[in-house]
Amino acid sequence: MAGEEKNHGTLEGIITRSAGRWYSVRLSDGQMVQATLKGKLRLTEHYTTNPVCVGDRVSLEQHNHAYVITEVKERTNCIVRQSARDQATVQVLAANLDQALLLVTVAHPRTSLGFIDRFLVVSTAYGVPVFLAFNKADLYDALMMKQAEQWKNLYEGAGYSSLLISAKTGLGLDTLRQLLLGKTTLVAGHSGVGKTTLINALIPGLNLRTAPLSRYHNKGRHTTSAAEMYALPFSGYLVDTPGIKELGIFSLKLHEVGHYYPDLKPYLSLCRFHTCLHLNEPGCAVRQAVQNERIAPSRYESYCSIIHELKTDEPVYGRSF
Numbered sequence: 001m002a003g004e005e006k007n008h009g010t011l012e013g014i015i016t017r018s019a020g021r022w023y024s025v026r027l028s029d030g031q032m033v034q035a036t037l038k039g040k041l042r043l044t045e046h047y048t049t050n051p052v053c054v055g056d057r058v059s060l061e062q063h064n065h066a067y068v069i070t071e072v073k074e075r076t077n078c079i080v081r082q083s084a085r086d087q088a089t090v091q092v093l094a095a096n097l098d099q100a101l102l103l104v105t106v107a108h109p110r111t112s113l114g115f116i117d118r119f120l121v122v123s124t125a126y127g128v129p130v131f132l133a134f135n136k137a138d139l140y141d142a143l144m145m146k147q148a149e150q151w152k153n154l155y156e157g158a159g160y161s162s163l164l165i166s167a168k169t170g171l172g173l174d175t176l177r178q179l180l181l182g183k184t185t186l187v188a189g190h191s192g193v194g195k196t197t198l199i200n201a202l203i204p205g206l207n208l209r210t211a212p213l214s215r216y217h218n219k220g221r222h223t224t225s226a227a228e229m230y231a232l233p234f235s236g237y238l239v240d241t242p243g244i245k246e247l248g249i250f251s252l253k254l255h256e257v258g259h260y261y262p263d264l265k266p267y268l269s270l271c272r273f274h275t276c277l278h279l280n281e282p283g284c285a286v287r288q289a290v291q292n293e294r295i296a297p298s299r300y301e302s303y304c305s306i307i308h309e310l311k312t313d314e315p316v317y318g319r320s321f
């Protein structure tokens, strides 16, 4: 009965999970509650599937035992994921992040350099600092270890912190804890690289569901189906995400792309033409730097592949925060 309804005033909180029409919210006093969204908020961002995402700061009202989200605060940043095959599928993974951890492995499911570079570009473009961890080090033979070291050096040389870890044995986790301390970190990567296993290792007692790789494909099965935020026992938060298969690049301007490659950046202003896209223009300082082995060939190749993709695809969506 409306007349007897008790309104407890406005509360503040952070979305920790969204599942269907229900949102889990951590209130500013630490209490976890379930809430629904006020009707009109459902219509605001029409080309994303989710108007409110994990990490969003919200205001809520409590009416008896029901909580309703009445306002979503402006985001400082967010990571939007768009499938490379289906451009209509755009999903805001999480918002208000301090950083992203891209989890990869040279065991299974092996991550390609092209995928790593795309994720680094997307993260950087959305204003989220990113670092890498090579997981499952306990499974590496001598050859794989050499490969992991090479890739680690490649990305450190390009300006990204990189660690060698094992979520299973705990190798490297002390160093990782230092990087996570006091921050909200999105954990991303292919399905089956061990995102959830790592989160379980960092948060004793959490026991989230993980699953072995499928026997036939040596690939993950998308065991985690929705993003969710968890509190670390030493201050900070982790956002577990469902595995990313492929990553579409969209809404970047051609001339912006080089700026999201820290290793290309020092050369961008040295090209003969200021409109240089570093493909085959004369007097290109970037290509010269590749020839002089100051830029790794794989990094330059992924740059070219992103430029070609942007040239052939009409950007459909504006970048929305």
Ligand SMILES: Nc1nc2c(ncn2[C@@H]2O[C@H](COP(=O)(O)OP(=O)(O)OP(=O)(O)O)[C@@H](O)[C@H]2O)c(=O)[nH]1
Pocket (backbone or CB within 6 Å): 135, 136, 137, 138, 139, 165, 166, 167, 168, 169, 189, 190, 191, 192, 193, 194, 195, 196, 197, 198, 209, 210, 211, 212, 213, 220, 221, 222, 223, 224, 225, 241, 242, 243, 244
């Ligand atoms: N040997 C070894 N196995 C690991 C390690 N980390 C994860 N695994 C295994 O890899 C498999 C997949 O792990 P998950 O944590 O479910 O992977 P995920 O990245 O969360 O996958 P999605 O939720 O599908 O995106 C499980 O069988 C884990 O036990 C590791 O460091 N070493």
Ligand SMILES: [Mg+2]
Pocket (backbone or CB within 6 Å): 195, 196, 197, 210, 223, 224, 240, 241, 242
């Ligand atoms: Mg998982």
Ligand SMILES: [Zn+2]
Pocket (backbone or CB within 6 Å): 271, 272, 276, 277, 278, 279, 281, 283, 284, 285, 286, 287
């Ligand atoms: Zn150039």
